[in-house]
Amino acid sequence: MRTYAGQRAVLAVVQLGVLSVLVFVLTALLPGDAADMRFTETLTPDQVSRLRAELGLDQPLVSRFVDWFGDVVRGDLGTSLISGGPVVDIVKSSVGATLVLTLATLAVVVPLAVALGIVMGTRENGRLDRAITSVTLALSAIPDFVIAVLLVAVFSLKLGWLPATWIGGSLLASPVLLVLPVAVLLGRTVCLLSRQVRAGTITALHAEYVVQARRLGVPRRRLLLRHVLPNAAVPGVQELARTGDTLLGGVLVVEAIFAIPGFATALVDGVETRDVPVVQGLTLVLAVAALLLNLAADLLCNRLVPRTELLR
């Protein structure tokens, strides 16, 4: 266990290093740098090149990376080209809404998906299993923005039951704001997760140790909770880490539709205004979050079923 955790942590550190290089190089490769973007209309080429020297943009890529990385480690993500404020402030002001949205979604998704998966898995190919499978298959084929547009049309515009957009104030103070966004995010994640839990349950139920335990007369409830669930949860947890990607995409879309001032809104704004430092900073923070999520998922899986191997 300790060696696994150690190995996995080393891998995570390597990933972090490569990732920061990647984010830096990707943004450095973009056509047009900070000096071009701000000043081509008002300054002469001569002034632009002087500014470039001032910003350190004429330095070789490697030394620029070292500078940038040093700043990042000290918690400085640079300054926004548009607002002129530090990127860290943008990260701080937008992280709350996204975190609330994500955690609220997970709090509903995980229990629901596990319950559905076990219900389906214990009734393999039964009527209920097939019914839920068809519904989840169909639901997972609908893009989340289509669901969002339709839900807003019905529940906000037509019926007027729920607010269509964020109207200021904290998300926590008025949970009713969260109902539609979370409903949208539920759709695909529950489908993906519950299918994995279902598959895991079926595999576990057919495993020899479960068959043997059943023969020995272990009560069904205990069998499911103690012997089947931990094994069934492994593909679920792994999928959950991968769902992070789907979920993040969903959160981006949901924030855009409901005008929630979170990470995604900041990111899309940054892309629209070509604010490279903001995009760089937000990308780095989100990518690190994704890495840590994967790390946590792998460690948890190893805890549940200690035979999981790291390197093949």
Add this chain to the structure above:
Amino acid sequence: MNRRLGGWLSVGIGVGLVGVPVVVAVFGPLVPVRVEAGLPYASAGVLGTDGLGRDVLQLLLVGGRTALGMAIGAVVIAYLIGGLIGLVAASTRHRWLDEGLIRPLDVLLPLPSLLVISVVAVGWRASALAITLAVALVNVPTVTRLVRAAALDAASSPVVEALRMQRASWINIHLGYVGRSVLGPVAADLGTRITLAVFLVASVNFLGLGLSPTAPDWAVSISRNREGLLLQPWSVLAPALLLVSFTLGFNLLADRLLHHTRRRPVEATR
């Protein structure tokens, strides 16, 4: 008997669901419908007009090329690159080459795809090619792993041993046998991968990170016209239905295919 009939039925429905949007996307631009722009959200014409007063039917016919073409193109590119790397990594006898090809991709794997695309979108705004390449890039690591795993399975099978003992040529073994046995898992993966790519391309375009906001693309149409949903529902529902029909159909087909590839070996051992 009944079950087999059900299987064929769902394959038929799947093909039908995928077929309609594909036909619209491929042959739509050839249909000579030229309608002058009119009032926004009017009910003129078959499906009315959109927020800019353009004929919805005409937009639908033209908008499929980007909506489906970018996604399918991205998956094809991802398979060309990832498939090649995966096959080389699986068939090489040099462990360092295998590691050198696969390890870097492990680092890329957990990168959220929309992030990569947003970074690309900052530099190459509204470029269909750049977005397609970005979506392809995002898919390369998983495709490589899948192809490598499938090829390794096949390469370590008794059949390959037998072929080797009969002094079959390298091409015969690797392209003839290993390449062919990779096709099964690849076909099963293609269904879900194309659906996911369509989703990703559509989300990118919906968010305004991709094509320009006046492009006739289906996802862009849904995004642009969502305020007018109650005034003129077809401007949103028609492109949404085509997109959903495509992804739903592909999901159905992929599901059936998975059933087949999974069931066969089990029956063979019995």
